[in-house]
Amino acid sequence: MNIENFPDSFDSTVDSGLAWLSDNGAGLFDTVNDALKGIYEGLLWLFNLPPYYVVAVLIALLGWRLAGPRFAIATLIGMLFCAFIGLWSETMGTLALVVVATLMALLVAIPLGVIAGLLPAMDRMIEPTLDLIQTMPPYIYLLPAIALLGYGTGTALIATFIVALPPAFRLTSLGIRMTPNEFIELGNASGVTGWQMFVKIRLPFAMPSIMAGINQSLMMAFGMVVIAGIVGSGGLGETIYGAIRTLDIAKSINAAIAIVILTMVLDRLAQSAAAAQGGKRS
Amino acid sequence: MSDPIIQFSPGKYIAPFVDWFNTNLHVVSKAISVAVEVSLHAIEGALLALPPLAVIAIVAIAVALIVRVRVAVLAAVMLGYCLISGLWIASMQTIALVSVAVLISVSIAFPLGILASRVKRFDAAVRPVLDVMQTVPPWVYLIPAVMIFSLGRVPAIIATVVYGIPPMLRLTTLALNQVPKEMIELGNAMGATKRSILFKIEIPLATPTLMVGLNQCILLSLAMVVLAGLVGAGGLGAEVTRGLTRMEMGLGLRAGLAIVAVALLLDRVSRGLLNRNRRLAGTG
Numbered sequence: 057m058n059i060e061n062f063p064d065s066f067d068s069t070v071d072s073g074l075a076w077l078s079d080n081g082a083g084l085f086d087t088v089n090d091a092l093k094g095i096y097e098g099l100l101w102l103f104n105l106p107p108y109y110v111v112a113v114l115i116a117l118l119g120w121r122l123a124g125p126r127f128a129i130a131t132l133i134g135m136l137f138c139a140f141i142g143l144w145s146e147t148m149g150t151l152a153l154v155v156v157a158t159l160m161a162l163l164v165a166i167p168l169g170v171i172a173g174l175l176p177a178m179d180r181m182i183e184p185t186l187d188l189i190q191t192m193p194p195y196i197y198l199l200p201a202i203a204l205l206g207y208g209t210g211t212a213l214i215a216t217f218i219v220a221l222p223p224a225f226r227l228t229s230l231g232i233r234m235t236p237n238e239f240i241e242l243g244n245a246s247g248v249t250g251w252q253m254f255v256k257i258r259l260p261f262a263m264p265s266i267m268a269g270i271n272q273s274l275m276m277a278f279g280m281v282v283i284a285g286i287v288g289s290g291g292l293g294e295t296i297y298g299a300i301r302t303l304d305i306a307k308s309i310n311a312a313i314a315i316v317i318l319t320m321v322l323d324r325l326a327q328s329a330a331a332a333q334g335g336k337r338s
Numbered sequence: 339m340s341d342p343i344i345q346f347s348p349g350k351y352i353a354p355f356v357d358w359f360n361t362n363l364h365v366v367s368k369a370i371s372v373a374v375e376v377s378l379h380a381i382e383g384a385l386l387a388l389p390p391l392a393v394i395a396i397v398a399i400a401v402a403l404i405v406r407v408r409v410a411v412l413a414a415v416m417l418g419y420c421l422i423s424g425l426w427i428a429s430m431q432t433i434a435l436v437s438v439a440v441l442i443s444v445s446i447a448f449p450l451g452i453l454a455s456r457v458k459r460f461d462a463a464v465r466p467v468l469d470v471m472q473t474v475p476p477w478v479y480l481i482p483a484v485m486i487f488s489l490g491r492v493p494a495i496i497a498t499v500v501y502g503i504p505p506m507l508r509l510t511t512l513a514l515n516q517v518p519k520e521m522i523e524l525g526n527a528m529g530a531t532k533r534s535i536l537f538k539i540e541i542p543l544a545t546p547t548l549m550v551g552l553n554q555c556i557l558l559s560l561a562m563v564v565l566a567g568l569v570g571a572g573g574l575g576a577e578v579t580r581g582l583t584r585m586e587m588g589l590g591l592r593a594g595l596a597i598v599a600v601a602l603l604l605d606r607v608s609r610g611l612l613n614r615n616r617r618l619a620g621t622g
Contacts, residue, residue: 069588193597305353
């Protein structure tokens with residue numbers, strides 16, 4: 057391979073590789089794509105089923121339980137504001153994307169994090185990969201996803217999933233490792249089984265750290281979901297992307313306001329949930 | 339979905355202000371644009387004036403002398419990839435964008451960070467603002483920048499600067515607050531002026547944490563500069579955007595890998611500087 061030809065040969069290799077993948081793995085990728093899209097659309101349908109004010113009140117009530125009345129009122133006003141500026145369904149789209157992607161990430165990251173917390177060797181193996189994931193600009197995760205799944209929600213979800221993995225994994229593994237030695241010895245002395253040791257001793261100690269990880273993953277996912285508007289994810293990201301391209305100032309301001317409101321609501325909710333967990337344990 | 343009873347659009351009320359600003363205060367935005375463009379051209383010109391191989395050699399030697407040989411090899415390999423992937427110019431544009439943005443961020447955040455470590459009230463006022471700035475997705479920063487500076491590299495720099503300020507400011511404050519009280523008292527007892535306490539005692543002791551802030555500032559700036567490819571900032575971000583929107587996956591992945599290379603280069607070199615400082619602090 058000649059060095060001057062590298063770009064061309066690289067491009068043609070990638071193209072033919074992708075062509076091979078989509079010829080041979082089309083069924084698989086379509087299934088993944090459809091499954092992701094199905095979950096997202098189901099959740100979106102659920103969010104859009106009740107009228108906007110019911111959803112807003114429900115979120116505000118959740119806020120009341122977790123963070124108190126002042127936050128609940130602010131949440132209610134903020135969510136109603138999103139509806140009044142005519143971006144309710146987009147806001148719900150973004151919310152659904154964030155929820156689906158974060159849940160997927162947590163389903164993978166927390167069990168892996170627990171294993172890595174128990175097995176330091178595995179932790180050392182995964183750590184460099186996570187470093188790499190966190191060093192790279194999130195934007196580029198859209199590339200492999202769009203190559204395999206094409207334009208649409210599936211791509212947005214996969215890219216968001218990748219970005220949301222590291223914080224939950226890291227903080228879970230850290231939390232599990234941080235169990236005070238005395239308590240492990242205490243457990244051993246009182247003859248608990250391995251499973252009891254894990255559920256009754258390690259997990260409770262790890263809980264605050266895990267909750268912090270969930271919070272961070274959620275916020276990473278939020279940032280990515282908005283960026284993913286460029287691949288047609290749906291939601292506010294796509295609204296902003298469209299508005300910037302057409303230089304529709306009014307609409308892009310509205311969408312930006314809706315994003316900021318949603319960010320603050322989600323961040324506070326997750327933080328309060330984490331704080332509530334931490335408080336209960338200590 | 340049922341339509342809300344009340345409907346309004348704050349954007350409709352803000353848009354006229356933006357228009358007014360653009361027609362009447364054009365001079366201001368123009369001046370900023372020119373200043374940013376000139377500094378970008380200078381750095382880009384310097385990076386592109388020499389043949390690529392010479393740039394790689396200079397960077398490798400400088401890194402080897404200042405940091406360590408292993409990092410220098412990594413830097414050479416990463417820059418080498420940028421060259422053979424046919425994206426040398428785009429890579430240098432991205433590096434120039436990041437450098438200008440980081441320089442501006444640091445020169446704003448560093449004094450403010452010092453101020454925040456001195457004046458508790460200022461710190462308390464700034465903290466919530468930083469919290470919000472760090473939770474809001476980077477996309478949002480591009481919108482006002484585009485509205486005032488239209489498309490191109492200038493809004494990219496502005497948005498990147500705003501995005502890069504919080505980590506640097508926070509870590510500057512933290513770094514200065516971590517300086518042991520005894521050292522400052524020592525300075526006072528010897529009758530040092532405030533200025534020499536700051537420059538001879540506080541900043542040297544705070545350097546490791548300051549370098550962490552710089553590293554974060556660089557990486558966040560890179561992420562933003564790449565994202566700004568969407569608003570016509572050029573560089574590698576534009577190539578990735580082209581790959582994404584035209585489905586030219588080869589180009590997209592090639593540019594994506596070049597971004598990884600630039601990210602690794604900037605991260606490892608700035609971390610290398612940090613470790614060097616630790617080593618010097620340890621021996622000194």
